Amino acid sequence: MRNRIQGAAAALLLGALAGLWPSGAARAQQRTEVVDGVAAIVNGLVVTLADVRIAEAFGLVESGPSAAPEEKRRYILERLIDRKVVIDLARERSPVDPAKVALELGRLLARIGRDEAKARLDAFGLEAEDLRPYLEEAILSETIVANRFIHGAGVSLREIEAYYAETYVPAQVKLGRTPPPMIEVLDALEAQIQSTKNENQAALWIKNLRMQADIEIRAAALK
Numbered sequence: 001m002r003n004r005i006q007g008a009a010a011a012l013l014l015g016a017l018a019g020l021w022p023s024g025a026a027r028a029q030q031r032t033e034v035v036d037g038v039a040a041i042v043n044g045l046v047v048t049l050a051d052v053r054i055a056e057a058f059g060l061v062e063s064g065p066s067a068a069p070e071e072k073r074r075y076i077l078e079r080l081i082d083r084k085v086v087i088d089l090a091r092e093r094s095p096v097d098p099a100k101v102a103l104e105l106g107r108l109l110a111r112i113g114r115d116e117a118k119a120r121l122d123a124f125g126l127e128a129e130d131l132r133p134y135l136e137e138a139i140l141s142e143t144i145v146a147n148r149f150i151h152g153a154g155v156s157l158r159e160i161e162a163y164y165a166e167t168y169v170p171a172q173v174k175l176g177r178t179p180p181p182m183i184e185v186l187d188a189l190e191a192q193i194q195s196t197k198n199e200n201q202a203a204l205w206i207k208n209l210r211m212q213a214d215i216e217i218r219a220a221a222l223k
Helices: 002-018 025-037 049-057 069-090 098-112 114-124 128-148 157-174 182-212
Strands: 038-042 045-048 215-217
Touching (some): 045 069, 049 069, 049 114, 069 182, 098 114, 128 182
Antiparallel strands (some): 038 045
């Protein structure tokens, strides 16, 4: 389904460039539909408004903190762009295990609920199998990032002490709990600091990849 959407959008764009459409109002209307339907182009790869709406409807991307529909869709679009940039520019194209995709698809449908999932699929004219490309892209992108930062930077005792005093203890007190001695939660604190470091490093790496990419965002399509 996704390929059909992207293929149709690409065909219309090529037709516009070649001057193959009929003249007058019909051509103007078709061109408007193309512009509205393409939310972004990433190194020649199209992200459609349908891609964004499907990702939103099925929770394929975290929707971000905003409750405003247009801002949520823009956040989702940015994350879809990140995935394409990582896959296209990292050049680490390990195949995605079909069994893993099937497992994730099953979890997705179970989380939404079979009846609700069917209603959402019907609303887009999709079958459950049409969600596989989205899941494959998500898994591949996450795998590339995880493999790149699997070791991460070291965490010093000074960093752990600072985190314990400045973040962990105040959080426990706010919850009405008595903070345990640092030695008892040392491993957990180290893991949390490491995770935050990895996330920050990954975000910076993706930002740098985006600077190398040819990205055109058509925000008007999200309205």
